[in-house]
Amino acid sequence: MSTVVYSARRIITMNPNLPFATHVAVRDGRILGAGPIESLKGWGKVEVDDRFADKVILPGFVEGHSHAYEGGVWKFPYVGYFDRTSPDGALARGLKSIDEVVAALQAYETKMPRDGSTLLAWGFDPIYFGGRRMNLADLDKVSAARPVVVLHSNFHVLNANTPVFAKAGITRHTNVHGVVKDEHGEPTGELQENTAKFMAYKAAGVELAAILSDDAATWGFAKVAQLAGVTTATDLHNTLPDSTVAAYLAASASVDFPLRLLPAFAAFSMPPDEGIARLKELAKKNNERLRFQLVKIITDGSIQGLSARMRWPGYYDGTPNGVWNVGPDEIDRLLLAYHRAGLQVHIHTNGDEASEVAIEAVERALAAAPRWDHRHTLQHAQMADAGQFRRLKALGMCANLFANHLFYWGDVHYAKTLGPERAERMDACGTALKLGVPLAIHCDAPVTPIGPLFTAWCAVNRLTASGRTLGEAEKISVADALHAITLGAAYTLKLDEELGSIDVGKRADFAILDDDPLAVPPEKLNDVGVWGTVLGGRVFEAPRV
Amino acid sequence: MTAPIPFTVIGGFLGAGKTTLLNRLLAGAEGRRLAVLVNDFGALDIDGELVAKHGGDTIALSNGCLCCTIGDSLVATLLALLERSDEFDHIVVEASGVADPGRIADLATLEARLHRDGVIVVVDADDVQRRAADRRVGDTVLRQLKAADLLVLNKIDLADDPSVVRTWLDGQSMAPVLEARHADVTLALVFGLDQHGVSQSDGNPKPFRSWSYSWPDPVDRSALLAMLDEVPSHVLRAKGIVRFADSADRRSIVHMVGRRVDISEDGSWPGDVESRLVLVGTGAMLHSFERE
Known part of the structure; x- marks a missing residue:
């Protein structure tokens, strides 16, 4: 029973009784205590480890809304347009023009086997190229023979080359929703929504889902999370087929697996009685690094995908209202079933009509089956206004807001989808905190990169990619943002008694930072380096590439 | 390459009667091997004795039909199903209650192994106007109606005044309307099963009729399209193998469901045969058509 005491430049605990400390003691993977070394010596023989002496220790970051296929x-x-770190720590440089994307794909293509297999790429986002869209000719320069498919960063739109279109028989005569055409009626090479999904699956083979959630993908996800200081992350929508469960169990069985992973069961994938039974069965397999306990319901689409369900007056540019993935009646039915079973439900709602429907579903579920501390959580809730936050508070619900959207799509929301006024108050962290709604903020990786310090930076500064400040009044303090990515997020996962702060008895999960996020200027918060993590007392240094 | 597999989508809001229609279809398949993709087995009325094999997300029936649950992704389920396309002759998808069935049918247009058949939208005669006026789901309901090739106006017996809902429906959709109780439609009409052994013996009391046309000489394309455009509202389907004057060396397949006409070419014209077209529908044919 060895006890290690880590010294640090500063320890930010999230424990109001001892907000800051210089030392933290770890025994059996748990936190024995924090404080000055003198107060820790009373626990008996300790071994002092000074490797973090010039580092700043925080509770390990908790990512409440991500997807494990980030690893796949x-x-x-x-x-993509922005630099992004891969699981092995290497920096993938952002590509600043369509020509750069084409050149990168050409280079990649020459290294592929000459077997006609598909070149699939991801992360592309055309909104930063001044209106110029990628077209068939661009990707034909990559290959005129091999199918080339480029998924956009939202994973709902793609570009393809002529071989893909030819094989599918898509021409100017193809009258199918989602085939984008130019002013002459010719397909441009861009495909959207269901059409995009179908062609992507076809291009990659039907095993795409399996590839994205196999053993290697699971490890990749844990590693990319670790690089960002994350020790607990959700995989917030998964049908949990046996193959995925097996991969998660195998990966998490290793003490070298650097993450506590929480998959959320996709409620719509089977009837609730079967889903509840399956989830309860899976929960028996839980281990220290894998926890089956969450349920997810997806209601609407996305704001920038023009598929969010909005209340009046709808889209700023007049686009008709979005689509229900699961309609109001079904939301009621699913929510009530999982609520009755004592499970916590995370509800994806982007538009404010979707949020309203979800809130009312919880209201009805609570009337039918009163239950304390359910913590049903709205995920995204990007358009929620003060009235909706008041209802969340009254009902005991939580909000996990998509702060990264402010940066990546804030300009589009300002100009096209929401208009200035609603864009200014989107992802309203300030209102949520003022009204006392338990708050987390998230990245939705791989839609945006996992990186809680960046997410906190977004909530603090509310800057768009073009540099516009989106809603001064909704900014939150750095301290509040750090709370939201640690204890706040842990609360929304019902893990706050176990992790999320540096406190006696909690798991020894730490983010090890190069700098003090409370001391750097708030606008530099995202520049704070992550040395690595500690998970259950095991040290995981991030690779330096 | 084998002939493309007909692909039918059944849409309609929650409670309209989609499952009832599916149950009729499975019971009346008669030798036609259907692959039916549903959201939930639970509502299907599958006689235990009919189940040949239950494999989790797939049930094989002793009459040759397959039922699959869609699970989380229709796209993935459909592509996996196409990998075993020798096991069935026709795919029928039950759209979710809020889905736009037209967008699901689009998948058949993008997939060479599939032939887009009809979008059948089942409508609750007693409830549809209330749903259509709902501020949260009204637009969803109206999109479904507009996407329909054929409308099954179900529960007509429950409607206070069927003529009111019929008139309203005519304003929402161009599609022909079949009235039904408990989804008791003529399967041959709805699913185009007429050439495949399913006849009026499917237990359905409603008769259907067919009218055949043949032409010894190549047919003028625009004249045929105009003819199809003008068929009476009770003509629900057409199928033909036609030699068009503008592509006289080709065999053109004419396919109409509701008012949607598809024409495709599938090979060269096989010599000395006549062009043929069959219309099917309910009720009597107009004289002008009988003369042609």
Whole structure:
């Protein structure tokens, strides 16, 4: 029973009784205590480890809304606009023009086997190229023979080359929703929504889902999370087929697996009685690094995908209202079933009509089956206004807001989808905190990169990619943002008694930072380096590439 | 390459009667091997004795039909199903209660192994106007109606005044309307099973009729399209193998469900045969058509 005491430049605990400390003692993977070394010596013989003496220790970050296929997509080349770190720590450079994307894909293509297999890439986002969209000719320059498919960063839109279109028989005469055409009626090469999904699956083979959640993908996800200081992350929507469960069990069985992983069961994938039974059965297999306990319901689409369900007056540019993935009646039915079973439900709602429907579903479930401390959580809730936050508070619900959206799509929301006024108050962290709604903030990886310090930076500064400040009044303090990515997020996962702060008895999960996030200027919060993590007392240094 | 597999989508809001229609379809398949993709087995009325094999997300029936649950992804389920396409002759998808069935049918247009058949939208005669006026789901309901090739106006017996809902429906959709109670439609009409052994013996009391046309000489394309455009509202389907004057060396397949016409070419014209077209529907044919 060895006891290690880590010294640090500063320890930020999230424990109000002892907000800051210089030392933290760890025994059996748990926190024995924090404080000055003198107060820790009373526990008996300790071994002092000074490797973090010039580092700053925080509770390990908790990512409340991410997807484990972040670890799988790295099997394919990344062609996004922004720099992004891969699971092995290597930096994938952002590509600043369509020509750069084409050149990167050409280079990749020459290294592929000459077997006609598909080149699949991901992370592309055309909104930063001044209106120029990628077209068939661009990707034909990559290959005129091999199918080339480039998934956009939202995973709902793609570009393809002529071989893909030819094989599918898509021409100017193809009258199918989701085939984008130019002013002359010719397909441009861009495909959207269901059409995009179908062609992506076809191009990659039906095993795409399996590739994205196999053993290697699971490890990749844990590693990319570790690089960002994350010790607990959700895989917030998974049908949990046997193959995925097996991969998660195998990976998490290793003490070298650097993450506590929480998959959320996709409620719509089977009837609730079967789903509840399956989840309860899976929960018996839980271990220290894998926890089956969450349920997810997806209600609407996305704001930028023009598929969010909005209340009046709807889209700023007049686009008709979005689509229900699961309609109001079904939300009621699913929520009530999982609520009755004592499970916690995370509800994806982007538009404010979707949030309203979800809130009312919880209201009805509580009337039918009163239950304390359910912590049903709205995920995204990007358009929620003060009235909706008041209802969340009254009902005992939590909010996990998509702060990264402010940066990545804030300009689009300002100009096209929401208009200035609603864009200014989107992802309203300030309102949530003022009204006392338990708050987490998230990245939705791989839609945006996992990186809680960046997410906190977004909530603090509310800057868009073009540099516009989106809603001064909704900014939150750095301290509040750090709370949201640790104890706040842990609360939304019902793990706050076990992790999320540095306190006696909790798991020894730490984020080890190069700098003090409370001391750097708030606008530099995202520049704070992550040395690595500690998970259950095991040290995981991030690779330096 | 084998002929593409017909692909039918059944849409309609929650409670309209989609499952009832599916149950009729499975019971009346008669030698036609259907692959039916549903959201939930639970509502299907599958006689235990009919189940040949239950494999989790797939049930094989002793009449040759397959039922699969869609699970989380229709796209993935459909592509996996196509890998075993020798096991069935026709795919029928039950759209979710809020899905736009037209967008599901689009998948058949993108997939060479599939032939888009009809979008059948089942409507609750007693409830549809209330749903259509709902501020949260009204637009969803109206999109479904507009996407329909054929409308099954179900529960007509429950409607206070069927003529009111019929009139309203005509304003929402161009599709022909079949009235039904407990989804008791003529399967041959709805699913185009007429050439495949399913006849009026499917237990359905409602008769259907067919009218055949043949032409010894190549047919003018626009004249045929105009003819199909003008068929009476009770003509629900057409199928033909036609030699068009503008592509006289090709065999053109004409396919109409509701008012949606598809024409495709599938090979060269096989010599000395006549062009043929069959219309099927309910009720009597107009004289002008009988003369042609």
